Amino acid sequence: MGSSIAIINRSLHDQVASRIRDLIIEGSLEPGSRIDELQMLEELGVSRTPFREALRTLAAEGLVIVRPSKGSIVRKLTQEDVFSMLEVLGSLEKLAGELACERASDKEVEAMVQLHESMMECYRTQDRMPYYKMNQEFHSRLAELSKNETLQEMQSNIQARLKRIRYIGSQTPESWAGAVADHEEMILALKGRDATRLGQAMVAHLKKTWDRVKDGI
Amino acid sequence: MGSSIAIINRSLHDQVASRIRDLIIEGSLEPGSRIDELQMLEELGVSRTPFREALRTLAAEGLVIVRPSKGSIVRKLTQEDVFSMLEVLGSLEKLAGELACERASDKEVEAMVQLHESMMECYRTQDRMPYYKMNQEFHSRLAELSKNETLQEMQSNIQARLKRIRYIGSQTPESWAGAVADHEEMILALKGRDATRLGQAMVAHLKKTWDRVKDGI
DNA sequence: AGTTTGGCTTTTGAATACAATATCCAAAAT
DNA sequence: ATTTTGGATATTGTATTCAAAAGCCAAACT
Numbered sequence: 415m416g417s418s419i420a421i422i423n424r425s426l427h428d429q430v431a432s433r434i435r436d437l438i439i440e441g442s443l444e445p446g447s448r449i450d451e452l453q454m455l456e457e458l459g460v461s462r463t464p465f466r467e468a469l470r471t472l473a474a475e476g477l478v479i480v481r482p483s484k485g486s487i488v489r490k491l492t493q494e495d496v497f498s499m500l501e502v503l504g505s506l507e508k509l510a511g512e513l514a515c516e517r518a519s520d521k522e523v524e525a526m527v528q529l530h531e532s533m534m535e536c537y538r539t540q541d542r543m544p545y546y547k548m549n550q551e552f553h554s555r556l557a558e559l560s561k562n563e564t565l566q567e568m569q570s571n572i573q574a575r576l577k578r579i580r581y582i583g584s585q586t587p588e589s590w591a592g593a594v595a596d597h598e599e600m601i602l603a604l605k606g607r608d609a610t611r612l613g614q615a616m617v618a619h620l621k622k623t624w625d626r627v628k629d630g631i
Numbered sequence: 632m633g634s635s636i637a638i639i640n641r642s643l644h645d646q647v648a649s650r651i652r653d654l655i656i657e658g659s660l661e662p663g664s665r666i667d668e669l670q671m672l673e674e675l676g677v678s679r680t681p682f683r684e685a686l687r688t689l690a691a692e693g694l695v696i697v698r699p700s701k702g703s704i705v706r707k708l709t710q711e712d713v714f715s716m717l718e719v720l721g722s723l724e725k726l727a728g729e730l731a732c733e734r735a736s737d738k739e740v741e742a743m744v745q746l747h748e749s750m751m752e753c754y755r756t757q758d759r760m761p762y763y764k765m766n767q768e769f770h771s772r773l774a775e776l777s778k779n780e781t782l783q784e785m786q787s788n789i790q791a792r793l794k795r796i797r798y799i800g801s802q803t804p805e806s807w808a809g810a811v812a813d814h815e816e817m818i819l820a821l822k823g824r825d826a827t828r829l830g831q832a833m834v835a836h837l838k839k840t841w842d843r844v845k846d847g848i
Numbered sequence: 849a850g851t852t853t854g855g856c857t858t859t860t861g862a863a864t865a866c867a868a869t870a871t872c873c874a875a876a877a878t
Numbered sequence: 879a880t881t882t883t884g885g886a887t888a889t890t891g892t893a894t895t896c897a898a899a900a901g902c903c904a905a906a907c908t
Contacts, residue, residue: 483899498781
Protein backbone atom coordinates (compact mmCIF):
# COMPACT_ATOMS: atom_id res chain seq x y z
CA MET A 415 0.00 0.00 0.00
CA GLY A 416 1.38 3.41 -1.00
CA SER A 417 4.04 3.10 -3.68
CA SER A 418 7.26 5.06 -3.39
CA ILE A 419 6.15 7.23 -6.27
CA ALA A 420 3.12 8.29 -4.30
CA ILE A 421 5.19 8.99 -1.21
CA ILE A 422 7.42 11.56 -2.82
CA ASN A 423 4.31 13.40 -3.91
CA ARG A 424 2.82 13.42 -0.46
CA SER A 425 3.28 16.47 1.65
CA LEU A 426 5.37 16.31 4.74
CA HIS A 427 2.57 16.46 7.26
CA ASP A 428 0.98 13.38 5.72
CA GLN A 429 4.22 11.49 6.02
CA VAL A 430 4.57 12.65 9.60
CA ALA A 431 1.01 11.56 10.34
CA SER A 432 1.76 8.11 8.97
CA ARG A 433 4.92 7.77 11.01
CA ILE A 434 3.16 8.75 14.20
CA ARG A 435 0.33 6.37 13.38
CA ASP A 436 2.87 3.57 13.09
CA LEU A 437 4.49 4.54 16.36
CA ILE A 438 1.13 4.38 18.07
CA ILE A 439 0.17 1.04 16.55
CA GLU A 440 3.44 -0.69 17.29
CA GLY A 441 3.26 0.67 20.81
CA SER A 442 6.32 2.94 20.91
CA LEU A 443 3.98 5.71 21.96
CA GLU A 444 2.07 4.50 24.94
CA PRO A 445 -1.64 5.24 25.28
CA GLY A 446 -2.29 8.02 27.72
CA SER A 447 1.23 9.34 27.58
CA ARG A 448 2.00 12.88 26.57
CA ILE A 449 3.53 13.38 23.14
CA ASP A 450 6.69 15.41 23.66
CA GLU A 451 6.84 17.77 20.71
CA LEU A 452 10.50 18.67 21.09
CA GLN A 453 11.62 15.09 21.29
CA MET A 454 9.37 14.00 18.42
CA LEU A 455 10.60 16.83 16.24
CA GLU A 456 14.17 15.70 16.76
CA GLU A 457 13.33 12.10 15.98
CA LEU A 458 11.31 12.91 12.90
CA GLY A 459 13.57 15.67 11.72
CA VAL A 460 10.83 18.11 10.79
CA SER A 461 9.74 21.45 12.11
CA ARG A 462 6.72 22.16 14.23
CA THR A 463 4.35 23.32 11.51
CA PRO A 464 3.94 20.04 9.61
CA PHE A 465 4.13 18.13 12.87
CA ARG A 466 1.25 20.02 14.41
CA GLU A 467 -0.78 19.70 11.24
CA ALA A 468 -0.22 15.96 11.46
CA LEU A 469 -1.47 16.01 15.04
CA ARG A 470 -4.67 17.70 13.91
CA THR A 471 -5.25 14.98 11.38
CA LEU A 472 -4.63 12.26 13.92
CA ALA A 473 -6.92 14.00 16.39
CA ALA A 474 -9.74 14.07 13.84
CA GLU A 475 -9.10 10.38 13.23
CA GLY A 476 -9.49 9.75 16.94
CA LEU A 477 -5.99 8.46 17.58
CA VAL A 478 -4.71 11.34 19.68
CA ILE A 479 -6.31 13.97 21.86
CA VAL A 480 -5.12 17.55 21.85
CA ARG A 481 -5.79 19.43 25.05
CA PRO A 482 -5.51 23.15 24.40
CA SER A 483 -2.32 24.57 25.89
CA LYS A 484 -1.62 21.30 27.64
CA GLY A 485 -0.16 19.18 24.93
CA SER A 486 -1.35 16.11 23.09
CA ILE A 487 -1.70 12.62 24.40
CA VAL A 488 -2.15 9.28 22.72
CA ARG A 489 -5.76 8.34 23.08
CA LYS A 490 -6.25 5.62 25.60
CA LEU A 491 -9.06 3.25 24.83
CA THR A 492 -11.31 2.19 27.65
CA GLN A 493 -13.26 -1.04 27.60
CA GLU A 494 -16.34 0.99 26.75
CA ASP A 495 -14.54 2.61 23.82
CA VAL A 496 -13.51 -0.72 22.38
CA PHE A 497 -16.91 -2.26 22.93
CA SER A 498 -18.64 0.61 21.19
CA MET A 499 -16.20 0.42 18.29
CA LEU A 500 -16.74 -3.28 17.83
CA GLU A 501 -20.49 -2.81 18.05
CA VAL A 502 -20.39 -0.25 15.25
CA LEU A 503 -17.84 -2.22 13.28
CA GLY A 504 -20.13 -5.22 13.50
CA SER A 505 -22.98 -3.23 12.05
CA LEU A 506 -20.80 -1.82 9.29
CA GLU A 507 -19.31 -5.14 8.32
CA LYS A 508 -22.72 -6.72 8.36
CA LEU A 509 -23.82 -4.14 5.83
CA ALA A 510 -20.61 -4.66 3.89
CA GLY A 511 -21.25 -8.38 3.72
CA GLU A 512 -24.83 -7.98 2.59
CA LEU A 513 -23.92 -5.48 -0.10
CA ALA A 514 -20.94 -7.53 -1.24
CA CYS A 515 -23.24 -10.47 -1.94
CA GLU A 516 -25.29 -8.26 -4.22
CA ARG A 517 -22.63 -6.14 -5.84
CA ALA A 518 -19.37 -8.07 -6.10
CA SER A 519 -18.41 -9.62 -9.42
CA ASP A 520 -17.72 -13.32 -9.69
CA LYS A 521 -14.08 -12.47 -10.23
CA GLU A 522 -13.94 -10.47 -7.02
CA VAL A 523 -15.58 -13.26 -5.07
CA GLU A 524 -13.03 -15.66 -6.51
CA ALA A 525 -10.21 -13.37 -5.35
CA MET A 526 -11.63 -13.41 -1.85
CA VAL A 527 -11.70 -17.18 -1.90
CA GLN A 528 -8.06 -17.18 -2.99
CA LEU A 529 -7.14 -14.87 -0.12
CA HIS A 530 -8.98 -17.15 2.25
CA GLU A 531 -7.01 -20.14 0.97
CA SER A 532 -3.77 -18.29 1.63
CA MET A 533 -4.91 -17.54 5.14
CA MET A 534 -5.77 -21.16 5.71
CA GLU A 535 -2.29 -22.10 4.56
CA CYS A 536 -0.82 -19.71 7.13
CA TYR A 537 -3.05 -21.22 9.76
CA ARG A 538 -1.85 -24.68 8.93
CA THR A 539 1.78 -23.63 9.24
CA GLN A 540 0.94 -21.45 12.25
CA ASP A 541 2.38 -18.31 10.66
CA ARG A 542 0.83 -15.65 12.83
CA MET A 543 2.17 -12.47 11.30
CA PRO A 544 1.22 -13.06 7.67
CA TYR A 545 -2.15 -14.34 8.85
CA TYR A 546 -2.69 -11.16 10.82
CA LYS A 547 -1.87 -9.01 7.84
CA MET A 548 -4.05 -11.02 5.47
CA ASN A 549 -6.88 -10.84 7.95
CA GLN A 550 -6.75 -7.05 7.87
CA GLU A 551 -6.70 -7.29 4.10
CA PHE A 552 -9.67 -9.66 4.12
CA HIS A 553 -11.89 -7.27 6.03
CA SER A 554 -10.79 -4.25 3.99
CA ARG A 555 -11.46 -6.10 0.78
CA LEU A 556 -14.91 -7.12 1.92
CA ALA A 557 -15.66 -3.46 2.55
CA GLU A 558 -14.44 -2.66 -0.95
CA LEU A 559 -16.81 -5.21 -2.42
CA SER A 560 -19.70 -3.29 -0.91
CA LYS A 561 -18.92 -0.62 -3.52
CA ASN A 562 -19.72 1.92 -0.86
CA GLU A 563 -16.92 4.41 -0.31
CA THR A 564 -18.32 5.89 2.87
CA LEU A 565 -18.57 2.43 4.34
CA GLN A 566 -14.96 1.72 3.42
CA GLU A 567 -13.84 4.98 4.97
CA MET A 568 -15.68 4.43 8.26
CA GLN A 569 -14.57 0.84 8.51
CA SER A 570 -10.96 1.72 7.88
CA ASN A 571 -11.13 4.47 10.48
CA ILE A 572 -12.35 2.11 13.17
CA GLN A 573 -9.87 -0.54 12.07
CA ALA A 574 -7.07 1.98 12.52
CA ARG A 575 -8.19 2.83 16.02
CA LEU A 576 -8.41 -0.81 16.99
CA LYS A 577 -5.27 -1.95 15.25
CA ARG A 578 -3.06 -1.76 18.30
CA ILE A 579 -5.57 -3.61 20.42
CA ARG A 580 -5.96 -6.39 17.93
CA TYR A 581 -2.24 -6.53 17.39
CA ILE A 582 -1.50 -7.14 21.04
CA GLY A 583 -4.71 -9.09 21.37
CA SER A 584 -2.73 -12.25 20.89
CA GLN A 585 -5.17 -15.02 20.20
CA THR A 586 -5.00 -18.33 21.95
CA PRO A 587 -4.86 -21.42 19.73
CA GLU A 588 -8.57 -22.03 20.42
CA SER A 589 -9.69 -18.51 19.55
CA TRP A 590 -7.60 -18.62 16.40
CA ALA A 591 -9.34 -21.82 15.42
CA GLY A 592 -12.65 -20.11 16.09
CA ALA A 593 -11.73 -17.17 13.89
CA VAL A 594 -10.75 -19.49 11.09
CA ALA A 595 -14.08 -21.28 11.36
CA ASP A 596 -15.85 -17.91 11.18
CA HIS A 597 -13.98 -17.07 8.01
CA GLU A 598 -14.90 -20.41 6.52
CA GLU A 599 -18.53 -19.57 7.11
CA MET A 600 -18.12 -16.12 5.60
CA ILE A 601 -16.57 -17.51 2.46
CA LEU A 602 -19.33 -20.06 2.06
CA ALA A 603 -21.97 -17.38 2.44
CA LEU A 604 -20.21 -15.10 -0.02
CA LYS A 605 -19.80 -17.86 -2.58
CA GLY A 606 -23.49 -18.65 -2.24
CA ARG A 607 -24.36 -14.95 -2.45
CA ASP A 608 -26.38 -15.39 0.70
CA ALA A 609 -26.56 -11.85 2.02
CA THR A 610 -28.42 -12.64 5.22
CA ARG A 611 -26.08 -15.45 6.10
CA LEU A 612 -22.96 -13.39 5.48
CA GLY A 613 -24.39 -10.50 7.45
CA GLN A 614 -25.02 -12.74 10.41
CA ALA A 615 -21.57 -14.27 10.09
CA MET A 616 -19.98 -10.82 10.28
CA VAL A 617 -21.91 -9.83 13.38
CA ALA A 618 -21.11 -13.12 15.07
CA HIS A 619 -17.44 -12.78 14.20
CA LEU A 620 -17.21 -9.31 15.71
CA LYS A 621 -19.01 -10.45 18.85
CA LYS A 622 -16.41 -13.16 19.33
CA THR A 623 -13.67 -10.63 18.76
CA TRP A 624 -14.99 -8.71 21.73
CA ASP A 625 -14.97 -11.82 23.92
CA ARG A 626 -11.43 -12.51 22.86
CA VAL A 627 -10.15 -9.03 23.44
CA LYS A 628 -12.10 -7.59 26.34
CA ASP A 629 -9.93 -8.91 29.14
CA GLY A 630 -6.74 -7.57 27.61
CA ILE A 631 -7.74 -3.92 27.75
CA MET B 632 -24.32 23.07 22.25
CA GLY B 633 -20.99 24.78 23.13
CA SER B 634 -21.46 27.42 25.78
CA SER B 635 -19.61 30.72 25.55
CA ILE B 636 -17.41 29.68 28.43
CA ALA B 637 -16.23 26.74 26.43
CA ILE B 638 -15.62 28.87 23.38
CA ILE B 639 -13.12 31.18 25.00
CA ASN B 640 -11.15 28.13 26.06
CA ARG B 641 -11.05 26.75 22.56
CA SER B 642 -7.94 27.25 20.53
CA LEU B 643 -8.06 29.42 17.49
CA HIS B 644 -7.86 26.69 14.91
CA ASP B 645 -10.97 25.08 16.34
CA GLN B 646 -12.86 28.30 16.08
CA VAL B 647 -11.62 28.74 12.53
CA ALA B 648 -12.67 25.19 11.67
CA SER B 649 -16.17 25.90 12.98
CA ARG B 650 -16.47 29.11 11.00
CA ILE B 651 -15.40 27.42 7.79
CA ARG B 652 -17.80 24.56 8.48
CA ASP B 653 -20.59 27.09 8.76
CA LEU B 654 -19.55 28.80 5.55
CA ILE B 655 -19.67 25.47 3.77
CA ILE B 656 -23.03 24.46 5.17
CA GLU B 657 -24.74 27.75 4.45
CA GLY B 658 -23.29 27.65 0.96
CA SER B 659 -21.03 30.70 1.00
CA LEU B 660 -18.24 28.39 -0.01
CA GLU B 661 -19.38 26.54 -3.08
CA PRO B 662 -18.60 22.85 -3.46
CA GLY B 663 -15.77 22.24 -5.86
CA SER B 664 -14.47 25.78 -5.62
CA ARG B 665 -10.95 26.53 -4.50
CA ILE B 666 -10.53 27.97 -1.04
CA ASP B 667 -8.50 31.14 -1.43
CA GLU B 668 -6.22 31.25 1.60
CA LEU B 669 -5.31 34.92 1.28
CA GLN B 670 -8.89 36.03 1.01
CA MET B 671 -10.05 33.71 3.80
CA LEU B 672 -7.29 34.92 6.10
CA GLU B 673 -8.42 38.49 5.61
CA GLU B 674 -12.04 37.62 6.28
CA LEU B 675 -11.31 35.56 9.35
CA GLY B 676 -8.57 37.82 10.64
CA VAL B 677 -6.16 35.05 11.55
CA SER B 678 -2.78 33.98 10.31
CA ARG B 679 -1.99 31.01 8.16
CA THR B 680 -0.90 28.59 10.86
CA PRO B 681 -4.23 28.12 12.64
CA PHE B 682 -6.06 28.38 9.35
CA ARG B 683 -4.13 25.54 7.81
CA GLU B 684 -4.53 23.45 10.93
CA ALA B 685 -8.26 23.98 10.63
CA LEU B 686 -8.11 22.82 7.02
CA ARG B 687 -6.43 19.61 8.12
CA THR B 688 -9.23 18.96 10.58
CA LEU B 689 -11.88 19.63 7.97
CA ALA B 690 -10.06 17.39 5.52
CA ALA B 691 -10.06 14.53 8.00
CA GLU B 692 -13.76 15.14 8.51
CA GLY B 693 -14.29 14.83 4.78
CA LEU B 694 -15.58 18.34 4.19
CA VAL B 695 -12.65 19.66 2.18
CA ILE B 696 -9.98 18.10 0.04
CA VAL B 697 -6.41 19.29 0.18
CA ARG B 698 -4.46 18.63 -2.95
CA PRO B 699 -0.73 18.89 -2.26
CA SER B 700 0.70 22.11 -3.61
CA LYS B 701 -2.53 22.81 -5.44
CA GLY B 702 -4.69 24.27 -2.76
CA SER B 703 -7.81 23.09 -1.03
CA ILE B 704 -11.27 22.76 -2.43
CA VAL B 705 -14.64 22.29 -0.83
CA ARG B 706 -15.57 18.69 -1.31
CA LYS B 707 -18.20 18.25 -3.93
CA LEU B 708 -20.61 15.43 -3.30
CA THR B 709 -21.59 13.26 -6.21
CA GLN B 710 -24.83 11.30 -6.28
CA GLU B 711 -22.81 8.20 -5.45
CA ASP B 712 -21.27 9.93 -2.44
CA VAL B 713 -24.64 10.94 -1.05
CA PHE B 714 -26.15 7.55 -1.74
CA SER B 715 -23.32 5.78 0.03
CA MET B 716 -23.59 8.14 2.98
CA LEU B 717 -27.30 7.57 3.34
CA GLU B 718 -26.82 3.84 3.02
CA VAL B 719 -24.31 3.87 5.89
CA LEU B 720 -26.33 6.37 7.87
CA GLY B 721 -29.33 4.08 7.52
CA SER B 722 -27.37 1.21 8.95
CA LEU B 723 -26.01 3.33 11.80
CA GLU B 724 -29.38 4.79 12.73
CA LYS B 725 -30.93 1.37 12.55
CA LEU B 726 -28.42 0.22 15.12
CA ALA B 727 -28.98 3.39 17.13
CA GLY B 728 -32.70 2.74 17.20
CA GLU B 729 -32.33 -0.87 18.25
CA LEU B 730 -29.90 -0.02 21.02
CA ALA B 731 -31.98 2.92 22.18
CA CYS B 732 -34.93 0.62 22.75
CA GLU B 733 -32.79 -1.49 25.05
CA ARG B 734 -30.71 1.15 26.76
CA ALA B 735 -32.65 4.38 27.05
CA SER B 736 -34.26 5.28 30.34
CA ASP B 737 -37.99 5.97 30.53
CA LYS B 738 -37.15 9.59 31.18
CA GLU B 739 -35.06 9.81 28.04
CA VAL B 740 -37.80 8.22 25.99
CA GLU B 741 -40.25 10.72 27.41
CA ALA B 742 -37.92 13.57 26.40
CA MET B 743 -37.89 12.24 22.85
CA VAL B 744 -41.66 12.18 22.81
CA GLN B 745 -41.67 15.78 23.97
CA LEU B 746 -39.31 16.77 21.19
CA HIS B 747 -41.53 14.98 18.71
CA GLU B 748 -44.54 16.92 19.97
CA SER B 749 -42.68 20.18 19.43
CA MET B 750 -41.83 19.12 15.91
CA MET B 751 -45.47 18.29 15.23
CA GLU B 752 -46.41 21.73 16.43
CA CYS B 753 -43.96 23.27 13.94
CA TYR B 754 -45.39 21.08 11.23
CA ARG B 755 -48.91 22.27 12.00
CA THR B 756 -47.84 25.91 11.79
CA GLN B 757 -45.56 25.13 8.84
CA ASP B 758 -42.47 26.54 10.53
CA ARG B 759 -39.77 25.05 8.38
CA MET B 760 -36.63 26.34 10.06
CA PRO B 761 -37.29 25.30 13.64
CA TYR B 762 -38.56 21.96 12.35
CA TYR B 763 -35.33 21.46 10.43
CA LYS B 764 -33.26 22.20 13.52
CA MET B 765 -35.32 19.98 15.77
CA ASN B 766 -35.08 17.22 13.22
CA GLN B 767 -31.29 17.33 13.42
CA GLU B 768 -31.64 17.30 17.17
CA PHE B 769 -34.00 14.34 17.01
CA HIS B 770 -31.56 12.16 15.13
CA SER B 771 -28.59 13.20 17.27
CA ARG B 772 -30.52 12.45 20.42
CA LEU B 773 -31.52 9.03 19.18
CA ALA B 774 -27.84 8.29 18.62
CA GLU B 775 -27.14 9.43 22.17
CA LEU B 776 -29.72 7.02 23.51
CA SER B 777 -27.76 4.18 22.00
CA LYS B 778 -25.15 4.90 24.67
CA ASN B 779 -22.54 4.16 22.07
CA GLU B 780 -20.03 6.98 21.66
CA THR B 781 -18.47 5.67 18.48
CA LEU B 782 -21.89 5.45 16.93
CA GLN B 783 -22.63 9.03 17.90
CA GLU B 784 -19.35 10.19 16.48
CA MET B 785 -19.81 8.44 13.14
CA GLN B 786 -23.40 9.55 12.81
CA SER B 787 -22.55 13.13 13.55
CA ASN B 788 -19.73 13.04 11.02
CA ILE B 789 -22.02 11.88 8.24
CA GLN B 790 -24.70 14.32 9.33
CA ALA B 791 -22.18 17.15 9.03
CA ARG B 792 -21.23 16.13 5.52
CA LEU B 793 -24.85 15.91 4.45
CA LYS B 794 -26.05 18.99 6.23
CA ARG B 795 -25.80 21.28 3.25
CA ILE B 796 -27.56 18.81 1.01
CA ARG B 797 -30.41 18.33 3.41
CA TYR B 798 -30.58 22.04 4.02
CA ILE B 799 -31.08 22.86 0.36
CA GLY B 800 -32.99 19.63 -0.12
CA SER B 801 -36.16 21.61 0.24
CA GLN B 802 -38.92 19.20 0.91
CA THR B 803 -42.22 19.41 -0.91
CA PRO B 804 -45.38 19.50 1.22
CA GLU B 805 -45.95 15.81 0.45
CA SER B 806 -42.47 14.69 1.39
CA TRP B 807 -42.66 16.70 4.59
CA ALA B 808 -45.87 14.93 5.44
CA GLY B 809 -44.15 11.64 4.72
CA ALA B 810 -41.26 12.51 7.02
CA VAL B 811 -43.68 13.42 9.78
CA ALA B 812 -45.42 10.09 9.38
CA ASP B 813 -42.06 8.33 9.60
CA HIS B 814 -41.31 10.11 12.84
CA GLU B 815 -44.68 9.16 14.22
CA GLU B 816 -43.82 5.54 13.56
CA MET B 817 -40.41 5.92 15.19
CA ILE B 818 -41.88 7.38 18.33
CA LEU B 819 -44.45 4.62 18.58
CA ALA B 820 -41.76 1.98 18.22
CA LEU B 821 -39.53 3.68 20.77
CA LYS B 822 -42.35 4.03 23.27
CA GLY B 823 -43.12 0.35 22.82
CA ARG B 824 -39.42 -0.51 23.09
CA ASP B 825 -39.79 -2.45 19.90
CA ALA B 826 -36.20 -2.61 18.67
CA THR B 827 -36.91 -4.39 15.42
CA ARG B 828 -39.71 -2.04 14.52
CA LEU B 829 -37.65 1.06 15.26
CA GLY B 830 -34.72 -0.33 13.32
CA GLN B 831 -36.90 -0.87 10.30
CA ALA B 832 -38.43 2.56 10.67
CA MET B 833 -34.99 4.16 10.60
CA VAL B 834 -33.92 2.31 7.47
CA ALA B 835 -37.18 3.15 5.75
CA HIS B 836 -36.85 6.80 6.71
CA LEU B 837 -33.35 7.05 5.28
CA LYS B 838 -34.41 5.33 2.08
CA LYS B 839 -37.11 7.93 1.59
CA THR B 840 -34.62 10.67 2.30
CA TRP B 841 -32.63 9.42 -0.66
CA ASP B 842 -35.67 9.48 -2.93
CA ARG B 843 -36.40 12.97 -1.81
CA VAL B 844 -32.91 14.29 -2.26
CA LYS B 845 -31.38 12.42 -5.19
CA ASP B 846 -32.64 14.65 -7.97
CA GLY B 847 -31.37 17.79 -6.31
CA ILE B 848 -27.68 16.82 -6.38
C1' DA C 849 4.62 22.49 59.21
C1' DG C 850 1.55 23.50 55.72
C1' DT C 851 -0.19 26.57 52.40
C1' DT C 852 -0.01 30.29 49.35
C1' DT C 853 2.14 33.46 46.22
C1' DG C 854 5.62 35.29 43.11
C1' DG C 855 8.63 34.71 39.55
C1' DC C 856 11.40 31.56 36.65
C1' DT C 857 11.36 27.78 33.20
C1' DT C 858 9.26 24.96 30.02
C1' DT C 859 5.93 24.18 26.68
C1' DT C 860 2.40 25.44 23.57
C1' DG C 861 0.04 28.74 20.27
C1' DA C 862 0.22 32.08 16.57
C1' DA C 863 2.50 35.15 13.25
C1' DT C 864 5.90 36.03 10.07
C1' DA C 865 9.58 35.02 7.01
C1' DC C 866 11.61 32.08 3.77
C1' DA C 867 11.69 28.24 0.28
C1' DA C 868 9.67 25.33 -3.07
C1' DT C 869 6.26 24.29 -6.31
C1' DA C 870 2.84 25.19 -9.64
C1' DT C 871 0.61 28.29 -12.84
C1' DC C 872 0.47 31.44 -16.55
C1' DC C 873 1.97 34.01 -20.37
C1' DA C 874 4.98 35.24 -23.94
C1' DA C 875 8.47 34.35 -27.16
C1' DA C 876 10.75 31.21 -30.13
C1' DA C 877 11.06 27.20 -32.85
C1' DT C 878 9.08 23.68 -35.71
C1' DA D 879 -0.37 28.39 -36.91
C1' DT D 880 0.58 25.39 -33.28
C1' DT D 881 3.40 23.65 -29.89
C1' DT D 882 7.04 24.02 -26.71
C1' DT D 883 10.00 26.18 -23.46
C1' DG D 884 11.67 29.77 -20.44
C1' DG D 885 10.89 32.81 -16.98
C1' DA D 886 8.00 35.84 -14.16
C1' DT D 887 4.26 35.63 -10.75
C1' DA D 888 1.27 33.73 -7.62
C1' DT D 889 0.36 30.24 -4.30
C1' DT D 890 1.45 26.72 -1.26
C1' DG D 891 4.64 24.31 2.09
C1' DT D 892 7.98 24.60 5.82
C1' DA D 893 10.96 26.83 9.15
C1' DT D 894 11.75 30.23 12.41
C1' DT D 895 10.55 33.72 15.57
C1' DC D 896 7.78 35.85 18.87
C1' DA D 897 4.04 35.75 22.43
C1' DA D 898 1.20 33.61 25.79
C1' DA D 899 0.00 30.12 28.83
C1' DA D 900 0.91 26.42 32.03
C1' DG D 901 3.94 24.06 35.21
C1' DC D 902 7.31 24.27 38.86
C1' DC D 903 9.93 25.52 42.73
C1' DA D 904 11.24 28.25 46.42
C1' DA D 905 10.44 31.74 49.72
C1' DA D 906 7.40 34.02 52.74
C1' DC D 907 3.53 34.11 55.46
C1' DT D 908 -0.13 32.02 58.40
